[in-house]
Amino acid sequence: MTLLQVRDLQTHFATRSGALKAVDGVSFDIAAGEIVGLVGESGSGKSVTGFSILGLIDPPGRIIGGSVKLEGRELVGLPNAELRGVRGRQISMVFQDPSATLNPVLTIGRQMQLALEAHEKTSEAAMRARAVEVLERVGIPDAARRLDAHPHQFSGGMRQRVAIAIALLNSPALIICDEPTTALDVSIQAQILTEMKALARDLGTAMIWISHDLATVSSVASRLLVMYAGRIIEEGPVRDVLRAPRHPYTAGLIASLPAHAVPGRDLVQIPGSTPSLFDLPPGCAFQPRCTYAQAGCGVMPNLLREENRAVRCHFPLNGSGS
């Protein structure tokens, strides 16, 4: 069952040098309970896509076109008051830096109470019980007592757990996770990845997992979306894409990982750097860095679908990977 349907989403930022097309015609579906990885480098538009779903785009940014439907209900253009009923209840978000999401002067308990009250007024005891329940769910020891602690009394990993607990409070159908483990150490990241997977399995929560790290995504997500310069350029089941990428950019990213090279030998590198969104080449945005580019690449390729895979390339790779 389709939970979220995004169609031709366009989010632009008005600047002195003209419109910056951070998200430029993005379409995808998320099924209930599905974990989808959204991968790209800085400036690819992956985070702005996440923010746009929740309508969290402030001027000079604006969603100038497209549609975001949650269980059939259109979210683009919804008045703020109604969006607020969606945020935190049906869709919640976990950010990279938990110190920036949590209010430093309120206790964890108070912040969780506010998040519950925003949607439904119940008794203080019921709210406390719910808060303890979700804190225990994300592995915070001694949860009942920790409710009275302030964010600074938690370690970085524990603080991210609290942020995840807050996201879970109202049992949302979808959690957008924007690089939630990037700021954490590997040992803590492994703990949180394990717990997030268990959450999705036990509670049936769908997740959009935004990250730059293919290995992390391959360990949580079942489907993968790869973004480049504001567009989705490849889509498919995560392991199929990683085993046999069809877009030269995806293939280049995978090949450049040290895990795929002989130690001490040169890594396969993608030449050049990510393009400025102000100065995109005509046609395929990856064309100046692409070893397979031909004359026809000056025309924008469409996202071509074939069974459960999709690729935006005139000359997709069809082998068994590189």
Add this chain to the structure above:
Amino acid sequence: MSEGGSFKDMNQIITVENVSKRFSPRLSFGEKIAARLGSPIETRTVHAVDGVSFAIRKGEVLGLVGESGCGKSTLGRVIAGIHPPSAGAASIDSAPVMNAAGRKTTTRIQMVFQDPFASLDPRIRIGETISEGPIAHNLVSSAEAKAYVARWLTAVGLPAEAAERFPHQFSGGQRQRVAIARALAMQPDVLVCDEPVASLDVSIQAQIINLFLKLRRELGLTMLFISHDLGIVRHISDRIAVMYLGRIVELGPTEAVYAAPQHPYTRALLDSVPKFVTDADELVSFKPIEGELPSPLSPPKGCHFNLRCPKAEARCRSERPPLDEQGGERAVACHFPL
């Protein structure tokens, strides 16, 4: 005494002997008076590096890995002569890196930092940034500086004209190349690299790693490569040292350590790294380390890892395990190595 890593060979260029680095908060005027009068002031000293000894051989890349707060950056800065050690000494060819007054005595060790945005002066053209040190140390005259800068810019894969530009006119990857050129222009024998690719995009990381590999081949550089990324360290290092809470817990040839770690912490760290999974039937599961890094303000007694270690026994809670040689050029600081 931990003597691990100082396998007696003549090729050592850097020796680190029993180095400790403690950071104490600066006391206010009132607190100082109170302390003089005998009042117990909580000093809360951080033991960032705690009695570390090892050596780096000429021409090798030694990877230094560990999680945040383990002291790897502090150790790198002690070796580079940026922080004076609180005890012990780092030496290059037996000459201390710092004199008694806490001043760096050598230009043979240079450093590349994580954030090229923070380490380059935004108001100075990069040609001047690169030539400033070599001119001050008489490696080149002002008259020849331009050609000298051009040579190093070319060496790191930038055009000579780049010298006229300002840092903001470069992308992150190019800026890191500038920072590397600045370090190389001092003609160092040893490069200390502190997370040099951590702030770069994935597609750019490979370019910079390849640059390090090329420079090492062409210039015969010795490198201390500090990183939290175990994949990158494995790729670039001949040997690795694993740090935990201020101490080196394992040291050895990279492939041997990755294939069969001897310290329970190294084992757990390697198990925590997300694997790149392409096999549809393969189940992804981690064996996460229990608990969190203890505060360096109050590390546990004995082995620092004992609180999280599945194999800890009474001895681990009372007695610090020395970094003992294990044969095969390996060393591990554990009472019960794997």
